Amino acid sequence: MRIEYFQLIDRIVDLNLADRKISSEALVPAVSTIFEGHFPGYPLMPGVLLIEAMAQTAGWLVVAINRFERMPFLAAVKEAKLRTFIKPGQLLSIDAHLDHDGSGYAIVETKIRAERKLICDATLTLCVLDFPNAKMEQQMRDLAASIGLKVEAPADG
Amino acid sequence: MSSTFETIANIIAETCDIPRDSITPDSHAINDLGIDSLDFLDIAFAIDKAFGIKLPLEQWTQEVNDGKATTDQYFVLKNLSARIDELVAAKGA
Numbered sequence: 001m002r003i004e005y006f007q008l009i010d011r012i013v014d015l016n017l018a019d020r021k022i023s024s025e026a027l028v029p030a031v032s033t034i035f036e037g038h039f040p041g042y043p044l045m046p047g048v049l050l051i052e053a054m055a056q057t058a059g060w061l062v063v064a065i066n067r068f069e070r071m072p073f074l075a076a077v078k079e080a081k082l083r084t085f086i087k088p089g090q091l092l093s094i095d096a097h098l099d100h101d102g103s104g105y106a107i108v109e110t111k112i113r114a115e116r117k118l119i120c121d122a123t124l125t126l127c128v129l130d131f132p133n134a135k136m137e138q139q140m141r142d143l144a145a146s147i148g149l150k151v152e153a154p155a156d157g
Numbered sequence: 158m159s160s161t162f163e164t165i166a167n168i169i170a171e172t173c174d175i176p177r178d179s180i181t182p183d184s185h186a187i188n189d190l191g192i193d194s195l196d197f198l199d200i201a202f203a204i205d206k207a208f209g210i211k212l213p214l215e216q217w218t219q220e221v222n223d224g225k226a227t228t229d230q231y232f233v234l235k236n237l238s239a240r241i242d243e244l245v246a247a248k249g250a
Binding site for chain 1: 195198199201202205206211212213214215216218
């Protein structure tokens, strides 16, 4: 997890396009300036970053389903529950399931577990748009490759 | 009015906390009811689920942006109901 660069996902563990599911892992760093403020003397992974980790996992799922033709952006977070504290050094297992593939949006159910214990969950709405530019698209492809997200090219191109 | 209208009116009332009595077949979802694009995604999701369809929001938006259609054609609720009925019929064809 490169927390300061907002790269919260370390690797894709499993991608099942038929079942519209993905699993990822992320190791919370042992040391980060974020923990100096959150909180002094009691470092905790901020809940908003747990939600971001779920959103990034959900986003990779949508990217994979769209075969890199479109880019998801977080639009809404619903029914988010942050159940347990996460401390530096903990390994997160993140699951996402595409509940609905709408026209220009997607609804994704997401969960994070640590040591098999449910940590948090949320229903996310993602707007799915064309990539704003080629540079961003290429950077997303490079980032996907670095975390082990493999998506075949579309059959027609 | 059709059961389709009743269903989407109830969805809008519940999703956007709009009094059901203020929602009529002639209501424009955006201009009269003040529904914004993000709230409309929630409505579209509920409609997709309720009718087992996929509202072609992107196509409709493109048509409006290109001047090939007006928002009235898709967002006045009696017209939206008719579009939904067409999509449901096409699905069953």
